[in-house]
Amino acid sequence: MSLPxxxxxxxxxxxxxxxxxxxVSLTVYDDDYLGIIGPNGGGKTTLLKxxxxxxxxxxxxIQFFKNGRPANHIRMGYLPQYTDIDRHFPISVHDVVLSGLKKxxxxxxxxxxxxxxRQTIEQMELADLQHEAIGTLSGGQLQRVLLARAIVQKPDVLILDEPNTYxxxxxxxxxxxxxxxLNKQCAxxxxxxxxxxxLNNVKHIACVNESLHYHDSTDLPKEKLEEHFLHI
Incomplete structure (x- = not known):
């Protein structure tokens, strides 16, 4: 049973x-795969913040839960839309992923x-690149490294802002x-x-344009969805 x-x-x-x-009201569940859509300036990134x-x-x-019980905090992994990582900085793939852990x-x-x-690098299929400097990576490889950094701490929720960037x-x-x-392990x-x-990947959809409208299913035409969220 899904729990909030x-x-x-x-x-x-x-x-x-x-x-x-x-x-705006919204519940995210522990096995959720929620897609948030809406026009530029509609409040999507504000909701993530x-x-x-x-x-x-x-x-x-805003309230967090663990095993259905109220909690002060939960572990979150975050992949931002644009990264301020300096690709000229002499740091390896391994060390970028390592930086996702707290100490x-x-x-x-x-x-x-x-x-x-090590396990996360294997999971993200980065073993052959782990000793490479990030400045040598393609955009897709760098995005995979940053995704590895976001999940290395085994988050309860993984939050992605426009992951198709690069x-x-x-x-x-x-x-x-x-x-x-990853959705088998976290929301x-x-x-x-x-x-x-x-529509092809998530379980539920939240349309955000100052207000929010929630769709429990992705079984709806793209055109209807576009028309709907542009006129919330």
């Missing part, structure tokens, strides 16, 4: 120049953490296969402008 892991109630989020979200704790809502609340200040990563990195059609298919496998929340890929 994130519950957003009547959230309104504002910036000095505009209201980004108005009276609220889930991640990077932005406090002006009104409303105490001035302490070293332990044997167990290094094993987590990657070609061939790797898109591979990435979605990886995400389907996934993904923002994407690609409605076709959303």
């Amino acid at each position: 892991i994130i519950q957003i109630k009547h959230v309104t989020a504002t910036y000095p120049e505009k209201t980004a979200l108005k009276n 609220i889930i991640l704790g990077l932005l406090k809502p002006a009104e409303g609340s 105490k200040r001035f302490s070293r990563y332990n044997k167990s953490q290094n094993e987590q990195v 990657i070609d059609k061939r790797f898109q298919e591979q990435m979605y296969e990886m995400l389907n496998d 996934i929340v993904m923002v994407s402008h690609d409605i076709t890929e959303i």
Whole structure:
């Protein structure tokens, strides 16, 4: 049975120049694969920031759960739309993935953490590249490394903001296969402008354009969905 892991109630989020979200409610479940769509400036990224704790809502609340019980926090992995990683910085694939793990200040990563990195690199099919500098990678390879960094801590929820950035059609298919496998281990929340890929891969859809409309099924025409979310 699916249990709630994130519950957003009547959230309104504002910036000095505009209201980004108005009276938005949403429940994400522990086995969810939720696609979030909507026009540019409609509030999709603002919703992610609220889930991640990077932005406090002006009104409303957000509650986390573990095993169906209220929790102060949950583990989240995050793949942003644009990364500020410096591709000229002399850091290897292995060390980028390692940076996704938390450790105490001035302490070293332990044997167990290094094993987590090894397993994640294998899972993301990056073993042949683990000692390469990130500046030598293609866009698709870099995106895979950043995805590995997002999941190395074994998150309860994986949050992706436009994961198709930098990657070609061939790797898109591979990435979605990886995400389907990851969904067996954690919930996934993904923002994407690609409605076709959303319909082909996710379980549920949230259409965001200041307000939010939730679809429990992806069994609906793309044209109807486009028409709907553009006029929420």
